[in-house]
Amino acid sequence: MELDVVNLFAIAAGTLAVPLLAFMASFMLWPSVLIKIYYWYWRRTLGLQVRYADCGGYRFCYSYRGKPGHRPSILMLHDFSAHKDTWLSMVKYLPKHLHLLCVDMPGHEGTTRTNVDDYSIQGQVRRIHQFVESIRLNRRPFHLVGTSMGGNVAGVYAACYPSDICSITLICPAGLKYPNETKFDCQLQDLEHSQYTLSIPLIPSTPEEMEDMLKLCSHVRFKVPQQVLQGLVDVRIPHNDFYQEVFMEIMGESSRYALHEHMRQITAPLQVIWGKQDQVVDVSGASVLAEALPGCQVDLLENCGHSVVMERPRRTAKLILDFIISQQSMASGSNKKKS
Template sequence: MSSVVHFPFVFAKANILLASGELVTVFVEACLAWFCSIHVKMLDYLFCCLELLQVVFRKPANIWRLCIALPVLLLMGLAMPRLIYFLLFQVVFLFVMSYLKPSWIMEFMNWLNLQRNGYAVKYQTVGDFTYCYAERGRPSQNVPSILFLHGLSASKEMWFPMVTAIPRDRHVILLDMPGHGNSSRRLDYNYSFVNQASRVAQFVITTGLGKKPFHLVGISMGGGVAVAFAATHPRDVTKLSLLCPAGFAEWMKGDYMQDAKKGLLVTDSSWMPINTDEQRKAIPYLFHGAGLKIPKLYSWLAFEIMSMKRDIHGKVSSDLEADVNNKVLHKHITKVEAPTQVLWGKYDRLVHPSGAEVVKAALPASQVHIVENCGHTISYDRPFRAMKLILEFLDSL
């Protein structure tokens, strides 16, 4: 399946849908997959069919769902030439809407993911700052809550491929980091690792999450913020999971940064791709997969959404780079008291895997897992493997 695209844009995530038991959602996303396949040469449609078969082989109990969903998909495939004209209006409508506001497509997909996984979107305003987060479950006296911090230019939705593997009785919070998602995005704030950690601390206090120590999980930029938070608020963190954390000097050793400096990638001053073609070239630095193919529609959509937030993400990137140059996290990592786990993609081309050695040197008791067949964005490349390791770590003594 390495040649098939595994991104949030791909609507046909049948393995997750079938596991949820929501047949209506299976049908809706299968239709959307076919809808998009007109433009990406059937990749999404084939992906949906293959995933359905894979799920049944992994879990025979899903056979009855397959019996209902697969014929629908097959009929859609057989009838496609005739239905193209029937749905031409919808296709035009989709592109008109995406042209006017491309984020609507992603927002609709995110809404489906939230509904499917039982999350409620909530807002918390403190002074002039508003936090947006998704929450599922309630705090428990016996099991720590889990707080997830995402990476640069992403949002809380990047965790969906992973968090579907979390038992429903766990209390989970997915936070839109400061300057990202639907949280406040103000250019007059400082978004350094330490300042973002302070904002997270404010969120923890305001929502009452800090009444009991919780498990903190951070990826990339979120991993760096998690380090700063755990160092400055040791009583709040029972355990710490870092997924290829950014912020150490090794960040600059990654292929992306090196190629950008050589001019192989054309970026702006904040290291962001300057156009759709460069965005398309940059995406493989985030994900791992031999023969990885990126649909042009996805590249265009990703760039359009990114462009709308270029100013704020550029500000965040600049503030983070200042911390990297001053080795701020190198000082904070030695102050972390919580048991720490590090997961790093073996083929991470954005943040060099040698960063794991920095964490291990500062925290000798930490667990380090180099994840095979995985790049930087672990939550998409190896979501179930990563979540399995995190849950095992959380449940260990």
């Protein structure tokens, strides 16, 4: 009898040990695989589904949750070298009944990448409009959110296609002429002087460079294990040539200040969210937008850097939702007065 009990414990321990050892081996040897599984699991937990939209041989990949309803749909545009899952930490704090869409930007992650595509800000704006029309998102005006490069694209989109938009949120947007310089601006100057022979801080190719990039983009210091840093690098390395191509495009003459050149054409209600400790694009850009568009709402976050969505997901979600609700209330109040 005692032998049977010992055997039973041995079998149970073996059963538990196998998946545990498999997990540990995966973590040590293939951290990039676990990162992909992690995103898949998080999307599933939050109720997001991945879909594709085909437009004349071009395919967009996006995740969505909910259906169009009383509140406007929300389309989110991620930043440079990121992907639709960038928004997961914020989506967690948004009501499940809202219709949310997170699209992979042109050439990023699951969206088509071609050697002849135009990855300038205007080129990306045209692609996003193609996506919007292909899924008929603009049957009703929607709320557009963009961060960093995605904020540059979102702002220019709102200027070029005003009838599509009911309101817009720009989070630490690129594309402005900032009164103050940042740490990244100094690095960029060194990069330009070297004629781009130095490595680009936003395109890491080693765990050490990945750690430096995280420190640059985040004021909050996350303790990231070496294996995770390696996994993040492994996921990105196959795409680094593409990222360099996009970086050169968006830093080019026609794109670098695209938002600045289009901001006065934005007619939709505008919300600006910025981390006060942003080291990539300076928070002084918020005052540039406020002066150009006096009616815009500015929300500055203390102890927060460039990665607002990662550092302050709950706060950011609340700010966006409150802004959308306030704009709806103002619109309905205005309609009642007219009637």
